[in-house]
Amino acid sequence: MQRFIVFVLLVISSIACSQKKVIFDDYIASIKGYQNELNMEFSDPIESPLTQEDRVKFESLDFYPIDSTYKVTATFELDKNPKTFSMPTTTDRLPIYKTYGVAKFNLNGKKLTLQIYQNQDLILQPKYKNHLFIPFRDKTNGEETYGGGRFLDLEIPEGTTIVIDFNKAYNPYCAYNGKYSCPIPPKENDLEVAIKAGVKNYKNGH
Numbered sequence: 001m002q003r004f005i006v007f008v009l010l011v012i013s014s015i016a017c018s019q020k021k022v023i024f025d026d027y028i029a030s031i032k033g034y035q036n037e038l039n040m041e042f043s044d045p046i047e048s049p050l051t052q053e054d055r056v057k058f059e060s061l062d063f064y065p066i067d068s069t070y071k072v073t074a075t076f077e078l079d080k081n082p083k084t085f086s087m088p089t090t091t092d093r094l095p096i097y098k099t100y101g102v103a104k105f106n107l108n109g110k111k112l113t114l115q116i117y118q119n120q121d122l123i124l125q126p127k128y129k130n131h132l133f134i135p136f137r138d139k140t141n142g143e144e145t146y147g148g149g150r151f152l153d154l155e156i157p158e159g160t161t162i163v164i165d166f167n168k169a170y171n172p173y174c175a176y177n178g179k180y181s182c183p184i185p186p187k188e189n190d191l192e193v194a195i196k197a198g199v200k201n202y203k204n205g206h
Contacts, residue, residue, distance in 0.1 A: 062201070068167075069197075070165065070195065071165040073163055076116075082099045090181055095183065100118045102116065107193060108194075114134050115134075116134055117134070133151065133152075133153065135183050136189040138194055145200055146201050148174060151171075168198060170198060171202065
């Protein structure tokens with residue numbers, strides 16, 4: 001009887017491990033799919049932010065290795081008194097944003113906070129009515145990643161948590177072409193950690 005119980009426990013453990021592997025493999029596949037979409041966009045003559053000279057030589061963006069450590073479930077706090085403001089950019093353009101909420105989470109042993117914003121022009125388009133925006137800086141900027149910070153796109157959460165996946169962090173178009181005007185991450189979104197996930201600096205960057 002004891003041997004049978006041990007056998008059953010081993011089978012259950014094996015099934016649990018197999019399920020975890022399937023979930024992990026699915027996650028890796030989803031991030032690779034996201035990366036492929038970015039590469040397709042950058043290769044497209046119409047969609048690409050690259051100069052024509054850079055685009056014809058383009059093969060792939062440089063990504064950090066996919067690391068599920070950088071996918072975090074943060075506590076989400078809705079801003080009960082949202083503020084509308086003009087976000088500074090790399091040019092004179094001043095797009096209108098509204099504070100939407102705050103995400104609080106732990107990463108690499110540190111408690112971190114990110115402000116979440118909503119572009120007031122973008123949400124007028126039905127496709128982006130639930131779109132949220134996180135511009136941020138971290139300790140990799142200027143070395144392994146673009147000096148002007150990176151961006152994350154999210155959707156309005158249904159509850160009191162929000163998933164932030166830094167494996168989907170991407171560079172503003174200014175990293176690739178000086179003709180663009182890009183939001184400058186507010187100082188409150190300066191992270192005192194190195195986010196070694198997502199898109200790295202572009203070797204021919206501006």
